[in-house]
Amino acid sequence: MGRTIVEKIFDRHRIDTPGGDMHVIRLDVVACHEITTPIxxxxxxxxxxDRVFDPDRIKAVIDHVTPAKDSKTATQGKILxxxxxxxxxxxxxxxxxxxxxHALFPEKGFIRPGxxxxxxxxxxxxxxxxxxxxxGVGTTDLEVGILKGVCAFRTPETLRIDIAGDLAPGVYAKxxxxxxxxxxxxxxxxxxxxxxxxxxxxxxxxxxRMTLCNMAIEAGGTCGICAPDxxxxxxxxxxxxxxxxxxxxxxxxxxxxxxxxxAHYADVIHHDVSGLEPLTTFGHKPxxxxxVREMTHQKVxxxxxxxxxxxxxxxxxxxxxxxxxxxxxxxxxxxVSPATPKIYRQALQEGLIEIFMRAGxxxxxxxxxxxxxxxNGVLAxxxxxxxxxxxNFNGRMGIGGMVHLVSPATAAASAIAGHLAPSNRQxxxxx
Amino acid sequence: MKTxxxxxxxxxxxxxxxxxxxxxxxxxxxxxKALGPHLLEDLCLEGFTPGKSTRDKQVVVSRSNFGxxxxxxxxxxxxxxxxxxxxxAESFARIFRQNMFNGGMLAVELLPDTIADLFNRFAGRRTRxxxxxxxxxxxxxxxxxxxTVPFELSDFDRALVEAGGWVEYADANY
Numbered sequence: 001m002g003r004t005i006v007e008k009i010f011d012r013h014r015i016d017t018p019g020g021d022m023h024v025i026r027l028d029v030v031a032c033h034e035i036t037t038p039i040x041x042x043x044x045x046x047x048x049x050d051r052v053f054d055p056d057r058i059k060a061v062i063d064h065v066t067p068a069k070d071s072k073t074a075t076q077g078k079i080l081x082x083x084x085x086x087x088x089x090x091x092x093x094x095x096x097x098x099x100x101x102h103a104l105f106p107e108k109g110f111i112r113p114g115x116x117x118x119x120x121x122x123x124x125x126x127x128x129x130x131x132x133x134x135x136g137v138g139t140t141d142l143e144v145g146i147l148k149g150v151c152a153f154r155t156p157e158t159l160r161i162d163i164a165g166d167l168a169p170g171v172y173a174k175x176x177x178x179x180x181x182x183x184x185x186x187x188x189x190x191x192x193x194x195x196x197x198x199x200x201x202x203x204x205x206x207x208x209r210m211t212l213c214n215m216a217i218e219a220g221g222t223c224g225i226c227a228p229d230x231x232x233x234x235x236x237x238x239x240x241x242x243x244x245x246x247x248x249x250x251x252x253x254x255x256x257x258x259x260x261x262x263a264h265y266a267d268v269i270h271h272d273v274s275g276l277e278p279l280t281t282f283g284h285k286p287x288x289x290x291x292v293r294e295m296t297h298q299k300v301x302x303x304x305x306x307x308x309x310x311x312x313x314x315x316x317x318x319x320x321x322x323x324x325x326x327x328x329x330x331x332x333x334x335x336v337s338p339a340t341p342k343i344y345r346q347a348l349q350e351g352l353i354e355i356f357m358r359a360g361x362x363x364x365x366x367x368x369x370x371x372x373x374x375x376n377g378v379l380a381x382x383x384x385x386x387x388x389x390x391x392n393f394n395g396r397m398g399i400g401g402m403v404h405l406v407s408p409a410t411a412a413a414s415a416i417a418g419h420l421a422p423s424n425r426q427x428x429x430x431x
Numbered sequence: 432m433k434t435x436x437x438x439x440x441x442x443x444x445x446x447x448x449x450x451x452x453x454x455x456x457x458x459x460x461x462x463x464k465a466l467g468p469h470l471l472e473d474l475c476l477e478g479f480t481p482g483k484s485t486r487d488k489q490v491v492v493s494r495s496n497f498g499x500x501x502x503x504x505x506x507x508x509x510x511x512x513x514x515x516x517x518x519x520a521e522s523f524a525r526i527f528r529q530n531m532f533n534g535g536m537l538a539v540e541l542l543p544d545t546i547a548d549l550f551n552r553f554a555g556r557r558t559r560x561x562x563x564x565x566x567x568x569x570x571x572x573x574x575x576x577x578x579t580v581p582f583e584l585s586d587f588d589r590a591l592v593e594a595g596g597w598v599e600y601a602d603a604n605y
Contacts, residue, residue, distance in 0.1 A: 121502055152529075190524060220524060393448050
């Protein structure tokens with residue numbers, strides 16, 4: 001019988017089936033940040049097991065609160081930093097080189113088709129954009145990953161979502177994934193991998209696929225996953241050019257991680273995005289979604305552009321195109337956080353930072369900060385934020401605050417209008 | 432092995448998420464104990480008062496998709512340091528469920544009808560759960576009302592609970 005992408009990856013990585021429908025798989029990447037890893041490190045030390053399975057397959061970054069905002073976050077950073085040094089973890093990224101993990105690690109070429117990866121972070125599912133199996137895990141799973149390079153998962157059923165149709169101008173990958181979550185619900189993919197396919201996904205850039213896969217967890221999915229193709233090869237080429245004679249050879253090798261025609265799916269959903277409008281969430285669950293058009297009465301106090309969902313260069317280009325030669329409403333606080341130093345520098349060189357600053361935005365260093373209400377843009381009670389992030393949970397960006405999840409274009413247009421507003425401007429070139 | 436019997440807290444809502452169980456601002460804590468006072472601090476639910484409703488409770492019964500959202504193991508830890516080692520629900524988010532067993536605790540799924548029955552007969556009453564781990568039987572009691580419910584655990588989940596969690600299991604086996 002044919003296999004789905006994740007079944008192929010599991011077959012190549014399985015080392016044990018300990019019962020209870022569980023598969024213990026080998027890990028190619030164990031990624032770590034300073035929020036969930038320090039407790040794992042302290043626990044390993046306390047157990048007398050302060051070891052790492054392979055320093056080269058562990059990647060670490062200080063990203064959630066950086067620079068440290070207080071003694072506690074400084075201590076978290078220090079625990080991770082000291083640990084990375086004592087175990088010779090070369091791929092450790094600190095101040096000056098650090099960025100939002102799920103933007104930084106793919107940008108460094110660490111995630112490849114067919115790989116397995118875990119991280120103590122639910123948005124690890126982002127990496128599935130590369131045809132990898134990547135899952136967020138808790139601290140104990142992370143500990144075992146660090147120690148042994150393995151992790152246990154239930155048999156991953158696959159939910160196939162074929163996305164077809166013509167995306168209207170001003171409608172982006174963020175709107176597509178919000179429409180998917182609205183359709184299947186916050187529980188719609190629990191214990192399942194979402195395999196995204198169809199012509200719309202095939203035409204998406206790697207950055208757009210990352211936006212798509214990033215929010216698989218908001219439907220409960222273990223991982224989002226896209227079949228690797230020529231676009232994947234182009235993105236990774238600078239990292240893999242010594243491994244393959246040419247791009248065609250790389251593409252042929254990666255084709256192994258495409259789904260078989262007769263693969264068995266738990267369900268197949270045909271999702272037509274023709275006629276889709278810019279969307280926003282309106283409640284405290286990511287499946288509460290409406291057209292922005294119906295929400296223009298909603299004033300915003302803050303607009304946040306950034307995060308592992310939409311803080312990449314294409315997102316900043318889209319937002320800057322909307323903001324160019326305009327200023328944001330006086331009552332709005334605009335915050336943009338390029339997700340990595342490379343993106344920041346690129347935005348500087350392309351003149352995007354200038355556009356944001358002229359419009360009245362504050363530009364912060366790369367960090368997760370505001371998205372989860374930890375730093376750099378926490379909301380006060382009763383305040384409303386249009387954000388390009390991934391979660392609108394009650395209290396997410398600050399107690400009593402309301403978050404509306406939107407695309408970078410909608411965020412920028414809302415900043416100008418002072419209320420939720422769809423953009424009527426698109427970038428001159430496709431982005 | 433941990434203890435799995437005690438007084439029951441009923442949380443009558445689906446999709447209770449990890450930000451409600453323990454808000455992100457407490458993720459800067461580096462000890463489990465510091466999470467204790469903040470359990471379910473942001474949960475807005477009729478009849479539920481953070482800090483008060485969880486007092487002297489050792490068991491949580493809730494609806495579907497319990498623990499959705501973040502991967503933070505701080506969520507099960509916040510229960511653990513408050514002496515709550517069992518969550519019973521219609522269904523769980525994958526990571527939360529795994530985190531419970533990885534820490535040697537129980538996240539047990541019961542059929543929707545059974546959960547509905549539990550809420551109908553016991554919610555709002557002082558209810559106690561006795562767990563017979565070896566025989567996989569829950570017994571709920573309130574006044575003279577008694578309900579016995581068998582539950583299922585896989586061999587692996589059982590092994591994790593008996594080993595005291597996944598770190599010891601994995602280091603011994605792989």
